[in-house]
Each structure stands twice: as structure tokens, then as C-alpha cells.
Amino acid sequence: MAVHTGVLPGFRLTLGYTLFYLSLIVLLPVAAVFGKTLELGWGEFVDVVSNPRVLAAYRLSFGAALAAAAIDAVFGLLLAWVLVRYSFPGKRLVDALIDLPFALPTAVAGIALTALYAPNGWLGGWLAALGVKVAFTPLGILVALVFIGIPFVVRTVQPVLEEFEPEFEEAAASLGASRWQVFRHVILPHVLPATVTGFALAFARAVGEYGSVIFIAGNIPFVSEIVPLLIIGQLEQYNEAGATAIATVMLVISFTLLLVINALQAWAARRGGKEQ
Amino acid sequence: MDAVAALPALELPARRAAVRPVTTEPAWVRRTLIALALAFFGLFLLLPLLAVFVEALRKGWAVYLAALVEPDALAALKLTLLAAAIAVPLNLVFGVAAAWAIAKFSFRGKALLLTLIDLPFSVSPVVAGLGLVLLFGGSGWFGAWLAAHEVKILFAVPGIVLATVFVTFPFVARELVPLMQAQGREEEEAAVVLGASGWRTFWHVTLPNVKWGLLYGVILTNARAMGEFGAVSVVSGHIRGQTTTLPLHVEILYNEYQFSAAFAVASLLALLALVTLVVKHAIERRGDFAALRRGSRT
Numbered sequence: 001m002a003v004h005t006g007v008l009p010g011f012r013l014t015l016g017y018t019l020f021y022l023s024l025i026v027l028l029p030v031a032a033v034f035g036k037t038l039e040l041g042w043g044e045f046v047d048v049v050s051n052p053r054v055l056a057a058y059r060l061s062f063g064a065a066l067a068a069a070a071i072d073a074v075f076g077l078l079l080a081w082v083l084v085r086y087s088f089p090g091k092r093l094v095d096a097l098i099d100l101p102f103a104l105p106t107a108v109a110g111i112a113l114t115a116l117y118a119p120n121g122w123l124g125g126w127l128a129a130l131g132v133k134v135a136f137t138p139l140g141i142l143v144a145l146v147f148i149g150i151p152f153v154v155r156t157v158q159p160v161l162e163e164f165e166p167e168f169e170e171a172a173a174s175l176g177a178s179r180w181q182v183f184r185h186v187i188l189p190h191v192l193p194a195t196v197t198g199f200a201l202a203f204a205r206a207v208g209e210y211g212s213v214i215f216i217a218g219n220i221p222f223v224s225e226i227v228p229l230l231i232i233g234q235l236e237q238y239n240e241a242g243a244t245a246i247a248t249v250m251l252v253i254s255f256t257l258l259l260v261i262n263a264l265q266a267w268a269a270r271r272g273g274k275e276q
Numbered sequence: 277m278d279a280v281a282a283l284p285a286l287e288l289p290a291r292r293a294a295v296r297p298v299t300t301e302p303a304w305v306r307r308t309l310i311a312l313a314l315a316f317f318g319l320f321l322l323l324p325l326l327a328v329f330v331e332a333l334r335k336g337w338a339v340y341l342a343a344l345v346e347p348d349a350l351a352a353l354k355l356t357l358l359a360a361a362i363a364v365p366l367n368l369v370f371g372v373a374a375a376w377a378i379a380k381f382s383f384r385g386k387a388l389l390l391t392l393i394d395l396p397f398s399v400s401p402v403v404a405g406l407g408l409v410l411l412f413g414g415s416g417w418f419g420a421w422l423a424a425h426e427v428k429i430l431f432a433v434p435g436i437v438l439a440t441v442f443v444t445f446p447f448v449a450r451e452l453v454p455l456m457q458a459q460g461r462e463e464e465e466a467a468v469v470l471g472a473s474g475w476r477t478f479w480h481v482t483l484p485n486v487k488w489g490l491l492y493g494v495i496l497t498n499a500r501a502m503g504e505f506g507a508v509s510v511v512s513g514h515i516r517g518q519t520t521t522l523p524l525h526v527e528i529l530y531n532e533y534q535f536s537a538a539f540a541v542a543s544l545l546a547l548l549a550l551v552t553l554v555v556k557h558a559i560e561r562r563g564d565f566a567a568l569r570r571g572s573r574t
Contacts, residue, residue, distance in 0.1 A: 006381070006461065006465065007465050007468050007469060008380050008381070008461060008464055008465060008468060008474070008477075009468065009473075009474035010376060010377075010474045010478075011377060011380075011381045011383075013373075014373040014374070014376040014377040015377040015381070015383070017370070017373045018370065018373050018374040018377050018378075018389070019389075021370045021373075022370075022374075022389075022392060022393065025438070025441055025442055025445055026392065026393075026395055026396055026442060026445055027392070028407075028411060029404060029407025029408050029410070029411055029442065030395065030399065030407055031407075032407045032408075032410035032411045032416070032417060033403065033406060033407050033410060035410075035417070036410050075313070075316045078309060078312060078313050078316070079313045079316065079317065081309065081313075082309055082310050082313040083313075085300065086300075086306055086309070086310055088310050088314075090314075094313075094314070094317055095557075096553050096554070096556075096557045097317070097321050097322065097325070097553065098317075098321070099553055099556065100321050100325060100549065100553065101321075102496070102499070102500075103499045103503075103548075103549035103550075103552040103553050103556075104324075104325070104503070104545070104546060104549040105502070105503025105504070105505060105522075105523045105526075105542075105545045105549070106503065106505050106506070106523075107503075107505040107523040107524075107526050107527055107542070107545075108328060108503070108523070108526065108542040108545050108546055108549075109324060111328075111526065111530050111538060111539065111542060112324040112325070112327040112328045112331075112542070113324055113327075115327045115331050115535075115539075116323060116324060116327050122323070122327065123323075143320075146320060147320050147321070147324065150320060150321070159570070163570075179301055179302075204397070204398045205397075205398075207400070208398070208399065208400025208401065208402065208403065208506075209400075209506075210400065210401060210402050210505065210506035210509070211401075211505035211506050211509075211523070215530065227400075228400050228401075228402035228403075228506060229402075231402050231403065231406060232402060232509070232510060235406065235409060235510065240409065240410065240413070240415065243406055244406065244410065247400075247402075247403045247406050250400055250403055251399065251403055254395075254398040254399050254400070254403075255398075257398055258391060258394060258395065258398045259391070261398075262387075262391055
């Protein structure tokens, strides 16, 4: 469609300012990362990213983020379900505090989780007695990423569940479906797009997460060292080229995830629209 | 015939018995699900929050207060407030401009523009900080020019502000665009046709309609601005009392094993988070805002 200006003023001014500000604040730093990578040349780039320590960090960052997002998808769906369908004491408090990971600075979350899960911590002592070590292992990273990601799933699924008409469930039940069948074949397909979107959002956030992870991770190379920490390590050794090469892989994956999330949201909107 | 006549009488009790299990589950399933959800909530959300305050007060109020009024902590607080005071208005103006252009006009490339506005949500804060280093560092694109003119951005306040602006970039725009799209442009068009200027139309027609959405975006921006860690950590240089924000100050104290002081400063940030959640919840419970948001999703 061609530009539709209608009678309202301000199109050129606001769009112009939007593009200018976007370029200055966001696109320029991102372009700098790509630009620096191009200076490197292919050989040097591959050398950096295929270093075993870097590969181990990629595996850890993506593996932990994937596992955390999966846990968030299950418990996010459960929390959304319980908050929409049931009433219980303290429900409003739970609903309000779901967003805590959005509002609590990541460094605060990081030291709080470490205080809980360190071997001498509140829960760490109990877990140590059971032979489970959480803090300063990949398991600690998982805990931090589950914390960071949970509101993404709850807040994408919750509104979809709220607007779901009980007529569909009643129709299915009147046709003889058991409660489990109704959930499995009527409710779940309806909330699936939102759950997958929430999963992808939690995953995208978890892959790049830094503040909440570094305190609890222990940051042992090859064991519990995440990619963002590796980038900072390279920078501290004045190796901008190394940091940039590692970051470029992260950026490409961020872009891909962003496109996937957009497609998922369009899918979710279509699903929601059909039932309207 | 008999069967048909018998139906209404049979249906009533049958419905009573059947409708309940249809819209809800057996009590034991309900209780199990609630217990599971609450266990997860307690373990992952409530307990960490409690831990901050308990650890902060572990050595008593004297240690707690001393950690807060110590000069480095006050300097960090000042820098945090300054960064937020610059980042929030900048991204507010941007968000309003972007929402006006995107919601009230149609143009090619709108979907791409929206995707690019979301970019800071999916870029790792550390990578964002790296981008700033590559622009303004010694060997960066503008490094030579900045050095020649003795302008310091990296390891100084401007770098911290830029990093903060980057990570909080999408919040206001993301909140306003769908709200203003849901509203359409008829009201504004009517105002303009009746002779109001564009500015007046925005001020008296658009703004009252989206004011809660605007406030919502602002408090989310503010919370993230004051709490940002990764991006700021890369560009700050950690110069104590000069380029450390509150979250960085927490990190420094923690790494020096001053746990009570670290948690004391952290508790300030946790209080900020709680205030943010209360305001956010209050806005969400406003009927007009809730209706507008629901409308914007379909």
C-alpha cells in the first residue's frame, strides 16, 4: 500500500524521528559489531568461534536456555491455568509477583539465588545432604534462567486462557469427551501458540542473560562459563576481535529468534482470530 | 414419543451433574495443580525475594543503614537516578513518535520497523555494550575523533546512559503502538477536521486515551533502566564512586565478600521492583486500561 497520510498531520516528522533515533541508538551499535566482524576475515572468525572453550560456552548457553524455557513453558502454562481457572487464598499476590523477574534487577536476582543455593545457603545445605549441588554448576545456571523466563510464558498464555469461551469445552463434553480429552484436544491446541511464543521469548531472553547467571554459575571454563561472560572476558583482555566474533554468532541467532517469534505471534493471533 | 416426553424431566438433573465437571476438574486434581503451582511460585519467586531482605538485615539495622549511606553507595544511587532520568524521557518521546507514525498511518515496511524496534529485547545486553565499545572505544569507529576532541563516552557517564537507553528502548513504543492502533484514527481525524492543530489533537484527544498505557510503559522503562546490569557493566569500567550504578555497586560489594552490604544495596533495588509491581498492578486493574488492552490484542 502507498503511504496513506489522510488528514492527520505529523507523519513525516514522527516517522523521520523514529528512524533517526532507531538508527542512532540501536542500529549503529549493532552495525558496529557486524562491521568489526567483516574486518576480521573468515579464517580468523572461524578460529575464534571453533575454539573448544567457546564451543563449550555456546553449548552451555543454548542448552541451559532451551531447558529453562521448556521448564518455563510447562510451569508457566500451569501457573496461568491456576490463576485463570481456580480461586485460592493469595491469588492476587501470586498474580502480581509473577512479574517480579521483569522488575527485579538481574544482579539482585543473581545474588539472592546464590544465597539460596550455595552449599551453605538456605536450600543449598538441604540439597547438599541429598548429594545435589546447584550453585557453581550448570544446574545453578538453569535455576537462574528458569527464574528470568517464567513471566514470559505466564503473561502470553494468561490472556488467551481468559478469553477462551467455555462453550467449546461444554460442546466437547456433551459429545462424550472426558475432562482429559477436552484438555488435550480442545484447550491445549488453543493455548499452544501462546505457550510456544512464551517459550521462544523466554529462550531468547535466557540465551543472552548475564546478571542473574554470573553469581550462581561459578564461571568455570568448559563447565559453567556462559557466552556473555566469555565476551566480557575477551574485552577485559583487550581482544575486541575475539569478543566480536563470539558476539556475532549470538547476534545472528538473536535475529533469527526475533523473526521466529514474530511468525509465532502472527500464528497465535490467527488462531485467536478464527475463534472470534 | 414416550422417550421425548421423558427428556426434559431427565435432562435437568443430568445437566446439573454434567456441567460442573465440564468447566472444572475434580477437586483432587484442582488441589494438586494449585499446590504444584504454588510450590513453583514459592521456590522460584517468593523465596529469592525474601532472601534479599533477610540477608540484608542479617547483621542488624546499623550495618544495613551504614551500607546505604556510605559515599560510594550514594554516588551509585545518584548515577542510577541520573541514567534513568535521561533514558526514560528520551525513550518516552521516541515511543510516542513511533506509535503515532505506526498506529495512525499506513506505510511500507511497517512490520520490519516493528521488528527492529523489538531488537533490544532479544540482543544480549553484553552484546549491546560491546557495540558501544566498538563505536566509542580507543580503536572504535569514533574513537580517534573522540580522543582528539577530548570527549569521554566509554568508562564515563555518557556510555552508561547510552547503554541504558539501548536496553530500555522498546518498552514505551511496544506498549503504545497496539493501544493506539486499537483506537483507530477517527477521533483524531474529527479533531483535525474541526480545526485543531496536530499538537493540540495529540494533547487533548490521543493522550487522554492512552495515558495509562503511557504510564505503564514508563514504569517498565524506569525499572529496567535502574536495574540494568550487563550492558552497563561492559561500558562502565567499574570506577568506584564515579561510574558504578547501584547494580554494579552490588556486584563490587558482593565480590569483596561484603555480603550484608551487598544485600542492603540490593534491597533498595528490590523495593524499587516491588513499587514497580504495585503501580503496574494498579494500572492493570483499571477498567479502561484493561478494556483497551484486550481490544488491542484482537
